[in-house]
Amino acid sequence: MIQNAWSLVLVVVVATLTFLLGYVGSRRANTTPDFLVARRAVPATRNAAAISGEYLSAASFLGVAGLVLKDGIDALWYPIGFTAGYLAMMLFVAAPLRRSGAYTLPDFAEVRLGSLRLRKFCTFFVICIGVLYLVPQLQSAGLTLNTITGLPAWLGGALVTAIVVVNVLGGGMRAITLVQAFQYWGKLFAIAAPAFVLFTLFLGGPGNGAQPVDEDGVLRFHEDVAVTTVDPVRVRVDQAVELSATGEVDGARADGEVYWTPGLYAIGAETELRFTAGSPVPVVEGSPGENVDWLRPQTTGLTGLFETYSLIFATFLGTMGLPHVLVRFYTNPDGRAARRTALHVLYLLGLFYLFPTVLGVISRQYLPQLLVTGKTDAAVLLLPTTMQPNVLGQVLGAIVAAGAFAAFLSTSSGLVVSVAGVVSTDILPGKVRDFRWATVLTGAVAIGLAVLLPRSDVSLTVAMSFALAASTFCPLLLLGIWWRGLTWVGALAGMVVGGGLVIGSQVVTVVSSYTGHWAPSVLSQPALVTVPVAFLAMVMISKLTARRRPEDVNQILLRFHAPDPLGFMRDRDVQRFGTAEEKARLEEGKHRDGPAPSPRH
Structure with a gap:
């Protein structure tokens, strides 16, 4: 709070x-x-x-x-x-x-x-x-x-x-x-x-909260973790993992212990996944799972x-x-x-x-x-x-x-x-x-x-x-x-x-x-x-x-590329960007280095 x-x-x-x-x-x-x-x-x-x-x-x-x-x-x-x-x-x-x-x-x-x-x-x-x-x-x-x-x-x-x-x-x-x-x-x-x-x-030093990486370069949870999806997501599992799931997994209702072998899994929205300490971390599809990758x-x-x-x-x-x-x-x-x-x-x-x-x-x-x-x-x-x-x-x-x-x-x-x-x-x-x-x-x-x-x-x-x-x-x-x-x-x-x-x-x-x-x-x-x-x-x-x-x-190209001191550059005169009166007031304001009067609409 x-x-x-x-x-x-x-x-x-x-x-x-x-x-x-x-x-x-x-x-x-x-x-x-x-x-x-x-x-x-x-x-x-x-x-x-x-x-x-x-x-x-x-x-x-x-x-x-x-x-x-x-x-x-x-x-x-x-x-x-x-x-x-x-x-x-x-x-x-x-x-x-x-x-x-x-x-x-x-x-x-x-x-x-x-x-x-x-x-x-x-x-x-x-x-x-x-x-x-x-x-x-x-x-x-x-x-x-x-x-x-x-x-x-x-x-x-x-x-x-x-x-x-x-x-x-x-x-x-x-x-x-x-x-x-x-x-x-x-x-x-x-x-x-x-x-x-x-x-x-x-x-x-990593300190508390850091996730350990084993000798094979696999990232693991250091403590029990509960993760809730917001939107549907596809995750990839590289190493077999045991977890608990409440929600939708691969289009079927899941409510309890789940065992995932290596492969892809479709997780529904608002699904809670609970992992125990030491479990390998699944990753979203398309992302590298191991640190070496x-x-x-x-x-x-x-x-x-x-x-x-x-x-x-x-x-x-x-x-x-x-x-x-x-x-x-x-x-x-x-x-x-x-x-x-x-x-x-x-x-x-x-x-x-x-x-x-x-x-x-x-x-x-x-x-x-x-x-x-x-x-x-x-x-x-x-x-x-x-x-x-x-x-x-x-x-x-x-x-x-x-x-x-x-x-x-x-x-x-x-x-x-x-x-x-x-x-x-x-x-x-x-x-x-x-x-x-x-x-x-x-x-x-x-x-x-x-x-x-x-x-x-x-x-x-x-x-x-x-x-x-x-x-x-x-x-x-x-x-x-x-x-x-x-x-x-x-x-x-x-x-x-x-x-x-x-x-x-x-x-x-x-x-x-x-x-x-x-x-x-x-x-x-x-x-x-x-x-x-x-x-x-x-x-x-x-x-x-x-x-x-x-x-x-x-x-046109001469105006684009000629050096500025030659004076070829000029602002585009597009009539609908302002009436003649507005433009005149704008120029007057520039010369005075002060604010231009408000235009009438």
């Missing part, structure tokens, strides 16, 4: 600071450009902290440690890919994207290729990626609140949605920039401080190798196609500042990802019961009190819980802004009131899906968002910026083919999970196929439709 109280207090503190900083940032937000791109006046260092705060989502704060606990060394490709993607962005995308003068990704597509039809397809994929990324943030918020207090999981998602929507309504991008920069440093402290303390204690990469042969390279493709190339990340580069004053922002983000992310990796390694010895249910995302939340069931553990657990909520808030804020910005400018007329209506609609849809859809590993769900971004917007950006031969027909074909393959593979995977797990595992990570196919489709169709190439392509 004491830990719950401390956790709730710190969560409330984080929520309050988020609201107050959002209020401070929104006081000078009056026009549509304020809400969409923060008046394009965010310095590189602050923007880098804001991007890092936005980018370090539930997949980073909870999911990376959980995947290291479950999958071992192979899971390290997640933080590597999440970070390395900014290297490609810095080299190929950041500066030309800012020089395009666009406000959103669909706007960039129209700037480059002059097609309203392509713009509408870009709008569709921005919404898909944004919602697909937002749902696991809200579900993880529910997991965190449920873990630390026992309150219903939907309440955590609703709380995050309410705070984010209120902040975004107040000032859009201008309001959340300061919030996200602050939350990066808050999340770094919340993950680094427990990691330092717990790793120091771990080096001093956990420490060795690529133990599943060609299939595992395909999935690893597919993950690298998705994370490395998907970063430069994530709408909520790209929209932040529109807020830099010029292309040089955008490139410097990407460079700063590289070392901010590299520093952060050291700590969840360490916590994931330690969790394997202290929290093997999570390997039975597959809910390894809770490892970071449970590890402090498991290692130190005293005041120190309670304080560290409360700090981690507060950091997790900061992760949900910052990432959700960026996602809501990016989706609402596209909805308001491409579906609605594009005024400030339209942005606010789009914000409310986005929040309502996201929390509804978070409650209705089953929850899976956060990093796996987010990785699918990366795969979709890598198969749609990454080819559009790279070819649109660096190849003059791209046509809107080719770009449209590539996005439809790449995005359609990713969405189709996920539909098949979901259907398979409910009908016997018949789909091949490669469909869960399809980027190694979908990304090259998308690039190939764009190039081939563009060559076949060369007459559709924009007549002013040379002038």
